[in-house]
Amino acid sequence: MFRRTRRLGVVSALAATAIILTACGGSSPEPTQTSVGEPDPAATLTVGLVLEPTNLDIRHTSGAALEQVLVDNIYEGLVTRAQDNSIEPRLASDYEVSGDGLTYTFTLNEGVTFHDGAALTSADVVASYDAVRTDESLQGNAEFATVESITAPDEKTVVITLTEPNQNFLFSLTGPAGLVFKNGDKTDLQTAENGTGPFVLQNWSRGSSITFDRYADYWGEPAGVAEVVFEYIPDFTAGVNAALDGSLDVLTAVDPNLAPELESSGEFTLTTGRTTDKATLAFNNAKAPLDDVRVREALRLAIDHEGLIEAVGAGEPLYGPIPELDPGYEDLSDAAPYDPEKAKKLLAEAGQEDLELTLTIPSFYGTTVPQVLISDFAKVGVTLDVNPVEFPTWLEDVYTNKDYELSFVLHVEPRDFGNFANPEYYFGYDNPEVQGLYTQALAETDAGASAKLLAEAARLVSEDHAADWLYNGQTITAVRPIVSGFPEDSINSRINLAGVTVAGE
Template identity: 85%
Template sequence: MFRRNRRLAVISALAATAVILSACAGSPEPVVETSKGEPDLNATLSVGLVLEPSNLDIRHTSGAAIEQILIDNVYEGLVTRSQDNTIEPRLASDYEVSDDGLTYTFTLNPDLTFHSGTALTSADVAASYEAVRTDATLQGNAEFASVASIAAPDAATVVITLTEPNQNFLFTLTGPAGLVFQTGDTTDLQTAENGTGPFTLENWSKGSTITFARYDDYWGEPAKVAEVVFEYIPDFTAGVNAALDGSLDVLTAVDPNLAPQLEDSGDFVLTTGRTTDKATLAFNNAKAPLDDARVREALRLAIDHEGLIEAVGAGETLYGPIPELDPGYEDLADVAPYDPERAKELLAEAGQKDLELTLTIPSFYGTTVPQVLVSDFAKVGVTLEVDAVEFPTWLEDVYTNKDYELSFVLHVEPRDFGNFANPDYYFSYDNPEVQSLYAEALAETDEEASAELLAKAARLVSEDHAADWLYNGATITAVSPLVAGFPEDSINSRINLAGVTKTAE
């Protein structure tokens, strides 16, 4: 067995996070180090966010908007993940995984309590996870398909047994599926909570703010601020104005085009953090002419990725399906470098002259990306028509019915390479070798060996030109000099606020 000692994020999620295009997680580093003053333990921290959750029932509702604020702050699981997506113990003080990858044994920290004051024991963990395993309406049910049993041999121990090894299982436990709830609790989770985290829900003024209060009886180190107010401001300009007029201590999801206003004011420090956001140009691999790899490759070679990123204002190039923060990442720039002349040759070889294609895109993404694609494709003789639709229409036409040629969506979920190993996914990409490699990667108990298999599969996907990855999104955050410890990476999916401090003005 190996032992890990305690060391102190579905398609509907796209709808909940897609607007965070230029938008902290479970680890205290990297963080924004600004204020050097004495922390004010009675301070209120105001944080500007873009998209408000539709409800607070994280067990039944998917989407980054709900996970962003609730996980680690209000609810906790046995394990969590840091900003760079490494897995760390949380409610568990440590855990062991058997050599065959089938048995997970967790030891709970002492003195765990729910916000109701009730002690948390292994029975609560077992009941929470058994519900996920057996109830198809709960988040993570599909990811628990390989769970054979969940046992609580004593009050401080949880043993989970799988039917087959699953390299992603621990990571699944860092999401909604791994959260622990009080057995028999009748709290209406849509509007209230009964978690174990360092904050409690104090108030929700729908359409405006959500307020957290420090939970003084927290089992771990108490939060460093007395209160957190999340201000929901869907308009990017309005968010900047609110920051500049002093209403906000932190503004997330800063529009890159508006960032200079905040930086030039001298009132904020701006950070650019990494994410697992994959700005994906989807090809319908089963529909002519996109069923021809030469056409798909030509379209990729026609795109000036550096120029597109400059137009967007933030991000890094990404030439494959796995971003830097996920296992299996490899720089695949050699696969599809910018080469419009070669693109023209490939189109000619494929017998495609005066090719006309349609890009179906959710309307909330704006016009920057489509405009760049229209321009780049025109240079190689491809006419691109842009069809901007409402998101429900996109879900119906593109995601469900696969009635499209090209599409653009920001895929934000970490470790979602499995989409390219699923021929029924809306990409309609069917490569048995990729599917086999992905299955091997999941079954591999050694993390490094699993990552190598994923990298091999990802290169095949990129060499097949199954899609194009326009860029790896970045998150820009403006932080007041009075604030220290605010997370920097992955904050569009997790904002762990327990270690954030604010000094008096």
């Protein structure tokens, strides 16, 4: 849904894999840095992160912080996603989808065991997925709404049958909904784990760090390091200081304003990665005066997006609801070019020359974006009042009760265009044509044809000015030269560390 972060344009590092999985082993990230010296299999990798999980139960708890460290490292699904968000096999050696898009057949890899030593069978997959399908308290339950049955013809085969085609179903299996757990396991997932991934949980020091050890009996290629320590440092300056004093091998979510300090030290290589983070200026489409498309368009035309990105320090222009890494993306900059004079005319036509609006924003986002918006809107005669609130208040007032005019939040989930096809979502946007195109896109069995339908729907949303997408977020990561293979892109989704190595002394 959205992402908590203390500064705009910077996100906690999460990553996915980058090499297509073969039938005989697990996947690992494509190296993005060249290490100095030979990899040391006994090494410890220390990674600085921002957002710590509240508990480790990824089945019942949502949030980027859990996916960030648990998916692909501790837990695995039948499929996973690469850094470019393409789908690849994981616990499944291969899979087939029927021509009508209703039947998915997966073949499990050989030799997969849970961390307690029990062998993975198709019964574990069936039990895991049936639970998601029938238990509304489990993450991904809504994504299994079209699942009719999950069966296991034998110990190595799983067949999932849908009631109707769903272009997003396979992708949904790359998230928490698709993770596989041991049938009947009594592990307390809030504090412990029993996955199939290349690492096991060694220790969680709440408020400080989480430590993983290499799983010696992993079914695929063994992890490249013996131990991973995730250090949670919510303050960005403190994170940079920890990196510079030698406490960290990798620092994620580097504040763009602090990046030069790391780069000039000569101790780190900085990478800028793509994400599906959509810095969304939400309009309450169901509330006057935002129910007038002229007002919404005027607000978008008043924003100098390039100037805002420069102020934020990281990001790429985004003028529509679909980012570059998602199906259906196209450049929609023509829908809302910077044009303050036209904005003034539209406001005059709408009888809103002296408009005053309130921006409700979670306080941890800081003041950069509000300050830019205040300045840009003032130039077209719009007074913007800023109401910073604590995140629980934002959830209650904006997300749940829809009691707001303008809001800002970073929506990070991939393939979440469906929010604009849902009139009950907090945007209050109700367009039957968009809803119809989205329904067709999901039912379309051809991925290319589905993407075209999504692009058509996204253009309608942008030309309707249902929101403004201030920028597509980027993540800056600082990596020591001794580290190789640390992912760059999509690290708002998860960090797959299996293929990361650290050079010896």
